[in-house]
Amino acid sequence: MYYPEPISKLMDSFTKLPGIGPKTAVRLAFFVLNMKEDDVLDFAKALANAKRELTHCSVCGHITDQDPCVICQDETRDQSLICVVQDPKDVIAMEKMREFNGKYHVLHGAISPMDGIGPEDINVPSLINRLKDEEISELILATNPNIEGRRPRCIYPDL
Known part of the structure; x- marks a missing residue:
């Protein structure tokens, strides 16, 4: 045509x-x-x-029009709790449920050795830094299941 x-x-x-x-x-x-x-x-x-x-929050990686994002600025949220998600869409979905009151960390992807994507290719190094710098008592891994329907294994077992 x-x-x-x-x-x-x-x-x-x-x-x-x-x-x-x-x-x-x-x-x-x-x-x-x-x-x-x-x-x-x-x-x-x-x-x-x-x-x-729009940009990515320098703390959590979520999309924002201000840095840090409003979630990271909110002092009423539980500072000791981080929910790790794959994409900013996941943060928005969690916020719509109004059940979670901690902070987030957005990976911007998933580890995929078959595609050549390792921890350094997504937002994992900054998560490791947050775990060292902030007083975190609980880390919730809320990533999407992989193709086999399983959650990924821990990539840094010594933490």
Whole structure:
């Protein structure tokens, strides 16, 4: 099929998003073309602002627009408890449940020897530093189960 270059580039951009295949990209591109220009500009501005204004918390690694993040700044939270999660989405899910009142540590991925991803390739070294520097009495490993449905083994058994 032939598409004019601007829509072809738009479709290519959509296919870079996870879970968006060629058919969905075509549908989204044509949807955008039918949007009001102000809505398209607001959408583009929201994308640019999110990319520009968000960063990772220097303490826990969560996404934030201020450093440290509001969770790390909250002195009413249990400072001795850290919940280790894979992604910022996991922090948000935990916070929505309103059951956990400790701090978090976001790994930004999972160890995968088959993919060449080791502890140094994700946010593990800063976790080790936190465990040395802060007074932590409990560490909760809340990472996603691996493909076999098991949690990962301890990667630093001497801690």
